[in-house]
Each structure stands twice: as structure tokens, then as C-alpha cells.
Amino acid sequence: MAEITLAEAITQALAYEMQADKNVVVFGEDVATNGGVFRTTLGLLQKFGPDRVLDTPLAEGMIGGMAIGMASQGLKPVAEFQFEGFMYPAFDQIVSHASRMRTRTRGRLTCPVVYRAPWGGGIHAPEHHSESNEAYFAHIPGIRVVIPSSPARAYGLLLAAIRDPDPVVFLEPKRIYRMVKQNVPDTGEALPLDQCFVLREGSDITLVTWGAYTVESLQAAEQLAQEGIQTEVIDLATISPIDSATILESVEKTGRLMIVHEAPKNCGVGAEIAALVAEHALTSLVAPIQRVTGFDTMMPYYKLENFYMPSVARIMATAKQLMEYA
Amino acid sequence: MKTIAEFSIQFHQYLNEEGQIVQALPAFANDHAHLIRLYTSMQRTRLLDAKAVIMQRTGKMGTYPSSLGQEAVATGLGDAMKPEDVFCPYYRDQGAMLERGVTLTEILSYWGGDERGADFQVPREDFPVSVPIATQCLHACGVAYAFKYRKQPRVAVTSLGEGGTSEGAFYEAINLAGMWNLPVVFVINNNQWAISVPRNIQTHAQTIAQKAIAGGIEGVQVDGNDVIAVREIVGRAVEKARSGNGPTVVEAVTYRLSDHTTADDAKRYWNEEVVKTAFAKEPLIRLRRYLTEQGAWNDEKEKQLIDQLSQELDQAIKDYANKASQPAENIMDFTFKELPEALLHQREILLGENHG
Numbered sequence: 144m145a146e147i148t149l150a151e152a153i154t155q156a157l158a159y160e161m162q163a164d165k166n167v168v169v170f171g172e173d174v175a176t177n178g179g180v181f182r183t184t185l186g187l188l189q190k191f192g193p194d195r196v197l198d199t200p201l202a203e204g205m206i207g208g209m210a211i212g213m214a215s216q217g218l219k220p221v222a223e224f225q226f227e228g229f230m231y232p233a234f235d236q237i238v239s240h241a242s243r244m245r246t247r248t249r250g251r252l253t254c255p256v257v258y259r260a261p262w263g264g265g266i267h268a269p270e271h272h273s274e275s276n277e278a279y280f281a282h283i284p285g286i287r288v289v290i291p292s293s294p295a296r297a298y299g300l301l302l303a304a305i306r307d308p309d310p311v312v313f314l315e316p317k318r319i320y321r322m323v324k325q326n327v328p329d330t331g332e333a334l335p336l337d338q339c340f341v342l343r344e345g346s347d348i349t350l351v352t353w354g355a356y357t358v359e360s361l362q363a364a365e366q367l368a369q370e371g372i373q374t375e376v377i378d379l380a381t382i383s384p385i386d387s388a389t390i391l392e393s394v395e396k397t398g399r400l401m402i403v404h405e406a407p408k409n410c411g412v413g414a415e416i417a418a419l420v421a422e423h424a425l426t427s428l429v430a431p432i433q434r435v436t437g438f439d440t441m442m443p444y445y446k447l448e449n450f451y452m453p454s455v456a457r458i459m460a461t462a463k464q465l466m467e468y469a
Numbered sequence: 470m471k472t473i474a475e476f477s478i479q480f481h482q483y484l485n486e487e488g489q490i491v492q493a494l495p496a497f498a499n500d501h502a503h504l505i506r507l508y509t510s511m512q513r514t515r516l517l518d519a520k521a522v523i524m525q526r527t528g529k530m531g532t533y534p535s536s537l538g539q540e541a542v543a544t545g546l547g548d549a550m551k552p553e554d555v556f557c558p559y560y561r562d563q564g565a566m567l568e569r570g571v572t573l574t575e576i577l578s579y580w581g582g583d584e585r586g587a588d589f590q591v592p593r594e595d596f597p598v599s600v601p602i603a604t605q606c607l608h609a610c611g612v613a614y615a616f617k618y619r620k621q622p623r624v625a626v627t628s629l630g631e632g633g634t635s636e637g638a639f640y641e642a643i644n645l646a647g648m649w650n651l652p653v654v655f656v657i658n659n660n661q662w663a664i665s666v667p668r669n670i671q672t673h674a675q676t677i678a679q680k681a682i683a684g685g686i687e688g689v690q691v692d693g694n695d696v697i698a699v700r701e702i703v704g705r706a707v708e709k710a711r712s713g714n715g716p717t718v719v720e721a722v723t724y725r726l727s728d729h730t731t732a733d734d735a736k737r738y739w740n741e742e743v744v745k746t747a748f749a750k751e752p753l754i755r756l757r758r759y760l761t762e763q764g765a766w767n768d769e770k771e772k773q774l775i776d777q778l779s780q781e782l783d784q785a786i787k788d789y790a791n792k793a794s795q796p797a798e799n800i801m802d803f804t805f806k807e808l809p810e811a812l813l814h815q816r817e818i819l820l821g822e823n824h825g
């Protein structure tokens with residue numbers, strides 16, 4: 144069986160679920176004829192026709208809001224925003240309606256929408272095409288935020304997101320859309336939401352990360368292992384709500400926690416994880432919790448982008464600092 | 470039943486695709502020197518675009534949006550503005566920005582991923598390129614309100630693609646502009662495409678110009694490949710706004726003869742035949758033909774112009790390439806006027822990582 148990229152795994156999941164459930168409809172800017180600017184919807188128009196794969200007019204507020212109406216009628220809209228930085232016109236719809244339809248109607252109307260968007264930096268793109276904005280959505284009660292970090296997890300988590308009875312913001316790390324290939328059997332098997340994935344076991348440090356930063360985190364863990372430091376790398380995967388059990392269990396074992404994310408530090412999701420551990424496992428800690436994140440600045444234009452992105456070196460240096468505490 | 474409102478949309482053209490005059494020229498166009506200036510500007514834009522696309526292919530430039538085929542829209546609107554007016558451009562406005570006094574080097578720097586390319590040395594009050602589509606329409610309204618509030622005879626001009634007119638921000642802007650009678654002009658570069666989405670599935674409206682009607686303002690359509698028409702009609706709209714007679718939407722009908730940007734591959738969705746036909750209507754050929762027939766242009770002048778513009782561009786590219794890179798701390802130092810205490814610590818980390 145051919146190995147596929149993360150981008151292709153997205154397409155495979157969409158095609159599987161469209162085949163299985165005729166209520167699934169896919170729409171957004173350039174998703175039909177062009178197959179999406181990252182080609183994640185490639186071939187769906189040909190397979191499922193123009194009533195289920197729609198090029199919309201250029202308006203994100205419309206995309207976000209229309210999806211809610213469709214969902215109330217039992218359709219399963221998978222709405223694509225072309226880039227994470229262009230989701231904001233839909234923010235009103237997501238925060239004011241998608242998130243609270245179930246609550247407002249005491250379950251009479253619900254909102255099983257998936258809002259997809261390519262997400263994150265590191266591809267030398269123009270302004271607004273490199274944002275790490277997961278915390279904005281994670282702060283909204285009633286919204287799940289999911290970020291896959293491999294082809295297999297992209298496939299399994301997207302299937303789960305589409306089948307989920309509530310709205311999911313599904314952010315796709317564009318830097319690793321085509322970085323690795325994996326064998327991803329098209330079995331239609333979903334992966335669980337609201338659960339972390341332990342990517343590497345270790346006894347010294349718990350490192351929580353997500354999306355493309357699983358790559359640098361695993362690289363750092365590998366190098367640290369050569370120096371005798373065993374890092375447990377956890378892929379958060381569902382950014383909200385957080386699977387605290389897996390994290391707490393790990394921290395109770397290691398006594399040291401670091402969080403690595405690309406988004407700015409201030410009120411980033413790392414802060415939530417740190418607070419959870421402080422609340423529930425403070426006495427297990429032997430060292431202060433550390434966050435390795437983007438700086439509290441705008442994402443720079445691409446010439447200075449690398450200064451912004453947390454480096455493997457910074458992850459390693461922070462890990463070594465943690466090991467100074469016994 | 471009775472009809473209570475009726476509207477019509479006028480289409481303006483002076484120079485047809487054969488380079489023939491189809492109606493009496495506006496005064497400025499009787500001045501060959503002015504037309505040659507417009508021609509020069511369009512050529513400058515075309516050469517810049519061609520070079521930037523090549524530079525992107527060889528890794529010397531970021532993603533770049535060529536304006537091939539649409540030079541008359543940008544040049545015409547830029548020329549219609551006065552220096553004291555304010556422009557709120559979108560990303561395909563390099564031709565207009567050059568008219569405004571933004572330099573080739575600044576434009577190259579911006580698309581080369583350097584924020585200093587948005588720190589224009591000449592049009593200090595013009596906005597930087599807006600990438601989030603249609604958002605700039607509302608900025609132009611705000612600028613126009615400030616002019617009106619201070620009773621300054623100045624005009625805000627903004628532009629966007631026809632795809633952008635599907636955004637809420639566009640409709641909000643024309644509604645406000647109409648309601649408050651703002652001195653603002655919206656120029657629509659209707660190049661028939663929004664990436665892969667053609668004009669006919671973007672809106673069911675017969676023209677883009679008629680969207681103005683909903684805001685209670687005037688909407689007109691011009692041949693966007695006729696720089697005389699663009700200059701004249703945008704010019705009229707700008708002067709109308711300046712004299713307190715309100716906003717206008719000008720739809721310039723043209724064709725995108727390149728990929729959407731260097732990140733796009735239009736062959737995936739283009740009809741080559743249609744593009745070929747569109748190429749025959751592009752704006753430079755027809756003006757060159759007209760000027761040649763008028764005895765105001767010839768091959769020798771064309772060659773001289775290309776040489777001169779190429780030298781200018783080569784120099785700009787050198788200046789762009791030789792520009793010292795920004796220090797790492799620049800990613801932080803413009804976040805606030807004064808760096809807050811909380812960021813000072815991060816600045817130390819940044820400097821520690823990058824200077825030693």
C-alpha cells in the first residue's frame with residue numbers, strides 16, 4: 144500500500160467519510176475545481192459532484208455562518224478556510240453561534256461542523272499565512288480544537304472530528320503537510336478525540352507539544368537521549384478540551400514539565416497546561432515548569448521568521464536547565 | 470404595482486482593443502506626454518512583475534502576485550490621485566503604489582519578506598498592502614471620515630479584486646460611505662478570477678459596479694485595459710469625492726494574464742483559448758498602437774524606454790539585494806512604542822540566541 148503525506152491523509156479521510164455518509168458536504172474557497180490551495184480536497188469534486196463539493200464566494204463570515212445553518216438541518220459540513228489567518232471574519236459565527244447552539248436550545252439544535260484550516264508558520268509565506276492562533280479558539284467553551292501531527296493522526300482525527308456531534312476547529316500544520324509519508328490504511332477507523340498521544344516514553348522530562356513542533360521536539364528528545372536525558376514526548380492533539388490525565392500521569396513519573404509551542408507565550412495553550420499541572424501535580428514537580436514558545440510578537444515576515452520560531456537548541460537548553468533540579 | 474426605483478450602469482471606453490478611439494478623448498489624453506507617462510508606468514510595472522516572478526523561481530523573492538494584464542487599472546488609478554490623497558492598496562497594486570511614489574526597492578523588499586518595504590519614504594500616509602481581503606475598504610472609509618471631519622479637500626482611494634467584493638467588509642464599507650457621504654473611491658480590479666474561482670461563480674450580479682447601488686452610491690464600469698478610461702473615470706470619481714459629492718465604485722474590467730501568485734498554477738483551471746483571446750486585449754499593445762499612429766511613438770523610443778526601465782529595475786534589485794538584513798531584535802522592537810517590561814526578558818533570550 145502506498146505511503147501518503149499528511150495532506151493526502153486529509154483527502155483520504157474526507158473521501159472516506161463522504162462515501163460513508165451522504166450528509167457530509169465540503170466547501171470553501173478554491174476547494175472544488177482547484178482541490179484547495181494545498182490540494183487537500185483534490186479529486187473530491189470529481190468523485191462526489193458539485194452539490195457536495197462547493198467553491199464558495201470569497202467570504203469567510205459566510206462560510207462560517209452557513210455551515211451552522213446546514214448543520215442544524217442534519218448535514219455534516221466540513222468548511223475550509225484557506226489559511227488560519229483568514230478565519231477571523233468567521234470568528235463571530237464560531238464564538239457566538241457554533242459554540243453555543245446546543246446550550247442555547249438545550250440540545251434541540253446542534254452544530255456538528257468541522258472548520259478546517261492550514262495553520263502555523265515556517266513555510267516562508269506572505270503576511271497572515273503563518274499564524275498559530277489555536278489559543279483563540281481553545282478559549283471558546285463548546286468548541287473542540289484539534290491539531291494532528293502525522294498522516295495517520297490526521298486521518299483518524301479528522302474522521303473523528305466529522306463524526307463528532309459538536310463543532311470542531313481542525314487546524315492542519317502546513318509546515319508538515321508533505322514532510323513525511325506514512326502507510327495509512329483507508330479503514331475508516333477514527334482515533335479518539337480528547338486524548339493525547341505519547342510519541343516517545345521517557346522518565347526524566349515530560350514535554351508536551353502539538354502540530355509541527357512534534358518534529359523538533361522528537362529531534363531534541365533523540366539528542367537528549369544521547370546525553371542520557373530521557374524525555375517523554377506527548378502530542379496534545381486535542382488542544383481543547385485537554386486530556387489532563389495523560390499529562391498528569393507523565394508528570395507524576397518525571398517530575399519535570401516543559402511545553403513547546405509555536406504560538407506566542409502570553410496566554411498560549413502552554414499556560415493552560417502549566418496551570419493544570421500546578422493545580423493537580425505541583426507536589427510531583429522537582430523543577431519549575433518551562434515553556435518554549437514563540438515570542439510575544441507578530442509573526443515576522445519571512446526574512447526574520449527563523450528568529451521567531453523556537454529552535455531545537457532552545458528546546459534542548461531548556462531541558463538541560465530542568466535537569467539541574469534533582 | 471409601480472416601479473419605484475430604477476438603475477443603470479454605464480460602461481466607459483475611449484481606446485478599444487485595436488487602439489482606435491471610440492469617443493472624444495478627455496482633455497488630459499490629448500497631451501501625448503501624459504499618455505507616454507502612463508505607458509511608461511505600465512511598462513515599469515510589467516517589467517517589475519516579470520522580474521519578480523523570475524526572482525521567486527530562483528529563491529530570491531517570496532510569493533509574488535504579478536499584475537500582468539492589469540497594469541492599466543493600477544497605473545490609471547494611481548495617476549488619478551493627488552499626492553495629498555491617501556491610498557489603501559491591496560496586494561496587486563504595485564503599479565498604483567509606484568505612481569504614489571513607493572519605490573521599486575520597497576516593493577521588492579516587502580514581497581521579499583522584509584517589513585521595511587512597508588515603511589514608504591514618500592507616501593507617508595498611505596497604508597501598507599492589505600492581504601486579508603477587503604479589510605482595507607473600511608480603512609479607506611475611516612481615512613475619508615478624518616478628511617471630512619477636518620474639512621480637508623482630500624480623498625481616500627482603495628482597491629480590491631472582484632472576488633473581494635463578496636466579503637462583508639466591502640458591503641459594510643459601501644454602505645457607510647454612502648450613508649456618511651464620504652470622500653472615498655473604491656476601485657475594483659475585475660480580473661475575472663479569484664485564484665481558481667471565476668467571476669461567474671463569485672456573484673450572480675450582472676456587474677460588480679451595481680453593488681454600489683445597494684450602498685446608495687454611484688457605480689460605473691470601465692474598460693480596465695484602457696488606461697485612458699481608467700484614468701478619466703477614476704479621476705472624475707476622485708474629484709467628485711473631493712468636492713463633497715460622495716463616493717463611487719469603479720469596476721475596471723480586465724483579465725489576469727498570469728497565475729494568481731507564484732504559489733498558484735493557473736493551468737489547472739484555465740481555458741487556454743480564453744486566455745489567448747484576453748492576451749490580445751491587454752492594455753499596453755493598444756496604447757502603443759495609438760501613440761504610434763499618432764506619430765508619438767516608434768520602435769526606437771520603445772527600445773530606449775525598455776533600456777532605461779531595465780536599468781532602473783536592475784539598480785533597484787541591487788539595492789534590494791545589498792540591503793543590510795534587519796537585526797533579530799526588530800521582530801520585537803516595533804510591537805509597542807516602548808517595549809513593555811514583560812518583553813524585555815524575551816528580548817534578552819532573543820539576543821542571547823542570535824548574538825553570541
Ligand SMILES: Cc1ncc(C[n+]2csc(CCOP(=O)(O)OP(=O)(O)O)c2C)c(N)n1
Nearest residue numbers: 229561600601602630631632633662663664
Ligand atoms: C480574508 C481573506 N480570505 C482569503 C484570502 C486568500 N486569498 C488571497 S487572494 C484570494 C483571491 C482574491 O481574488 P480577488 O479578490 O478577485 O482579487 P485578485 O487576487 O484576483 O486580484 C484569496 C482567496 C485572503 N488573502 N484574505
